[in-house]
Amino acid sequence: MLKKTHIQKYCSIKNNEISVNGDLVFSADTLEVKDFFKDVYQFLEIKYSKYFKMDLLSKLAFLSAEIILNEVNTKEKNTAIILSNNASSLETDRKYQNSINDKDNYFPSPAVFVYTLPNIGIGEISIRHQLKSENGFFVFEKYNANFHYNYEKSLLQNNKCESVLAGWVNIDKNSYEAFLYLVSEKGIIEHTEQNLKQLYNT
Amino acid sequence: MRKTFITNHNIISSLGFTSEENFRKLASEISGIQEYKRNQGESYYSSKVDKEKIDSAFLEIGNIENYTTLEKMMLLSVTNILNESKLKITKKTGLIIATTKGNIDTLSPKSKFYSDKKRSYLPELGRQIQNYFGFKNEAIVLSNACVSGVLAVAVAQRFVKDGVYDEVIIVSGDLVSEFILSGFTSFQAISDLPCKPFSKNRAGITIGEAVASVLVTSKKNKYAIQILGAGSCNDANHISGPSRTGEGLVLSVQSALKEAEIENSDIDYISAHGTATNYNDEMEAVAFERLNMLEIPLNSLKGYFGHTLGTSGLLETIIGIKSLQNNTLISSKGFDELGVSKSINVIETLVSKELNVFLKTASGFGGCNTAVVFKKIID
Structure with a gap:
């Protein structure tokens, strides 16, 4: 018997604005990405020292996950994490590459190198919310609702998890975009490819 | 299904x-x-x-x-x-x-x-x-x-x-x-x-x-190996070091076995990750003890190919498939004296043995772990 699954909650972070379930909850006039993230961190009233060593991609993944999971009890839930984006970890990759381009100015840093993997943000969310669950990071030209719908459905229907934190988290050359959502048996918006596409585009 | x-x-x-x-x-x-x-x-x-x-x-x-x-x-x-x-x-x-x-x-x-x-x-x-x-x-x-x-x-x-x-x-x-x-x-x-x-x-x-x-x-042929089950769970512990308790790996293997509907004792061979770092190899040994799998013959193929990063899990899966089909266990190259705290059963020389089911595991940065169980088809 197929479970009835829904998009329980969704949020987007782009153009210096945060909206949750379609409602604008925060906006700022900052120009730099890192300044905007700082404002968001303060707005969400988070106290988490590990946040400050993260790269921008992990910060964006972390902040969006805070918004989605803040009222959700993940302790009792097996919540999978399936994220995707376009630029993988290239923002940090370029920074790391610059540190090794010049033989006379060669300073590879392990603290930078570890963030040259896009799935590190999933690790950060897992640690923060103690999610010892199914996870994976995927890369597409743009948000692929067909892939997300099918994979999320598969994990839920095959009892690999009870809910899925999923979506798009991209950082590339001073531009950023996050669209995250939680799929579970709760909620009213049916989990369909069409609905995911529509929520992403609004 | x-x-x-x-x-x-x-x-x-x-x-x-x-x-x-x-x-x-x-x-x-x-x-x-x-x-x-x-x-x-x-x-x-x-x-x-x-x-x-x-x-x-x-x-x-x-x-x-x-x-x-x-x-x-x-x-x-x-x-x-x-x-x-x-x-x-x-x-x-x-x-x-x-x-x-x-x-x-x-x-x-x-x-x-x-x-x-x-x-x-x-x-x-x-x-x-x-x-x-x-x-x-x-x-x-x-x-x-x-x-x-x-x-x-x-x-x-x-x-x-x-x-x-x-x-x-x-x-x-x-x-x-x-x-x-x-x-x-x-x-x-x-x-x-x-x-x-x-x-x-x-x-x-x-x-x-x-x-x-x-x-x-979904269409098998006479060379087919069946994928019985898979699991991939996070340690939720550290972004660049494995969990000391092997938590994510244990959960991944349990998830794969549950889906495969088989017992630990049905596994004939483990193709482990074995990167040869202190922390990784010790973590795997701890996980296999927790899983009651210390007896099962195990190898790491990193001594042949090195750590081929993202490729390693698939490369080693293919060698595992060939091992099943040839009823041959490959020696764990580079192994001499056991250097982990649990007595895992590392394959030291080439062994001919009937093999039906093997487990492939891998772990990586970000706290990720994956386990997949494969079975030989016998017509």
Whole structure:
């Protein structure tokens, strides 16, 4: 018997604005990405020292996950994490590459190198919310609702998890975009490819 | 729900350009690891594929100037799968590309593709492979650190089982680059000598490069190996070090076994991750003790290929398949004296033994772990 699954909650972070379930909850006039993230961190009233060593991609993944999971009890839930984006970890990759381009100015840093993997943000969310669950990071030209719908459905229907934190988290050359959502048996918006596409585009 | 199988596979490594050639070398305990010099002059050990050999093979199927080294290796590997399987690509054929760093070497000013700023993007790598063969669906690029290759098997199995696709081609690849070498060196994780997984005197990783491909399908043939179950769970502990308790690996194996509907005792062989770092090998030993699997013969193949990053899980899955089909356990190259706190059963010499079921495991940065169970089909 197929479970009835829904998009329980969704949020987007782009153009210096945060909206949750379609409602604008925060906006700022900052120009730099890192300044905007700082404002968001303060707005969400988070106290988490590990946040400050993260790269921008992990910060964006972390902040969006805070918004989605803040009222959700993940302790009792097996919540999978399936994220995707376009630029993988290239923002940090370029920074790391610059540190090794010049033989006379060669300073590879392990603290930078570890963030040259896009799935590190999933690790950060897992640690923060103690999610010892199914996870994976995927890369597409743009948000692929067909892939997300099918994979999320598969994990839920095959009892690999009870809910899925999923979506798009991209950082590339001073531009950023996050669209995250939680799929579970709760909620009213049916989990369909069409609905995911529509929520992403609004 | 449909059963899923691996029916065709290919490996391109320093040991050869087919799975068969690679397996034969391993059965003779021949390693692909040798000494190289780095730009700065210091030497290092690695297993690398001869670039001239790649080009001379690639000349048969395309223009060597148009593709990066990784793309050429991936195209050669998938060509081999398509020729062997005679697969017709349809709307129900999926393509998964599993890689940690893709064309990362193109970020270097020394790369021929440096001015092509798009080339370092993973969707562009996906597009190159997709367009060459005319896949109808956008490539699914999976980039999940060192579990990428074996996690791709789990993803393909789920899609074929659910009927999203009738078959999925997985191609997994990563290259040895200055980017990777300098990174692992900065972590002080590189061994001065060829790596020695699970050994007392192990001193870290040997980085290697390879491409591996498989066809995952609902239609079995006489060479088919069934994918029984898969799990991939996070440690939720540390982003660059494995959990001391092996928590995520234990959960991954339990999830795979539950889906496979088999017991621990049904497993004839474990193809472990075994990177030869202190922490990783110890973590695996702890996990296998918790899982009651200390008796099961186990190896790490890193002593033959080095750690081929995203490719390793798929490459080692193919060797596991060949082991099942040949009823042969490959020795764990580089192993001498047990150097982990639990008495795991490391395979020390080539063993002929009837084999039916094997477990493949892998772990990586970001706290990720994956386990997949495979079974020989007996008609």
